[in-house]
Amino acid sequence: MPKTLTARDRAVELEQDAVRYPGECYEILLEAAEAWQEAGEPDRAVALWLEVIEACGEDAGFARYELVELCFERGRDAEAWEHLRALDDGSADAGPAALVAELLARRGHDEAALQWFNRAIVALGADELAAIGQPGGTR
Numbered sequence: 001m002p003k004t005l006t007a008r009d010r011a012v013e014l015e016q017d018a019v020r021y022p023g024e025c026y027e028i029l030l031e032a033a034e035a036w037q038e039a040g041e042p043d044r045a046v047a048l049w050l051e052v053i054e055a056c057g058e059d060a061g062f063a064r065y066e067l068v069e070l071c072f073e074r075g076r077d078a079e080a081w082e083h084l085r086a087l088d089d090g091s092a093d094a095g096p097a098a099l100v101a102e103l104l105a106r107r108g109h110d111e112a113a114l115q116w117f118n119r120a121i122v123a124l125g126a127d128e129l130a131a132i133g134q135p136g137g138t139r
Contacts, residue, residue, distance in 0.1 A: 011035035026052045026060075029052050033049050033066065042070060045070075061097075065100055094102065
């Protein structure tokens with residue numbers, strides 16, 4: 001019977017994968033950070049998110065979103081808003097912008113959520129906009 005991996009084991013394995021597959025490094029580090037969160041080691045997750053943010057690639061917006069969410073969860077709202085400002089100053093893609101919008105809407109920050117939803121829509125390409133509501137398209 002194969003051994004079931006714990007969240008910690010999975011996080012370690014994912015970090016090793018990030019080294020083995022440098023072309024997918026930051027995407028894998030996002031997964032590893034999630035596993036560290038599940039393992040009850042949020043400080044390690046934060047360190048990985050910061051590493052992804054410093055790389056300034058396409059995954060940086062997702063890492064910044066994760067930091068925002070964690071700060072809100074921990075009651076560190078001022079820090080969460082600082083991260084949101086940093087994300088706003090950068091080039092947030094549609095994905096992270098939509099996640100931020102949903103998070104802010106859940107927290108009752110309707111005006112800010114609307115601004116982030118608008119930003120997400122603006123960041124979509126023409127093909128993505130055309131696919132909204134279509135079978136298999138963006139919802």
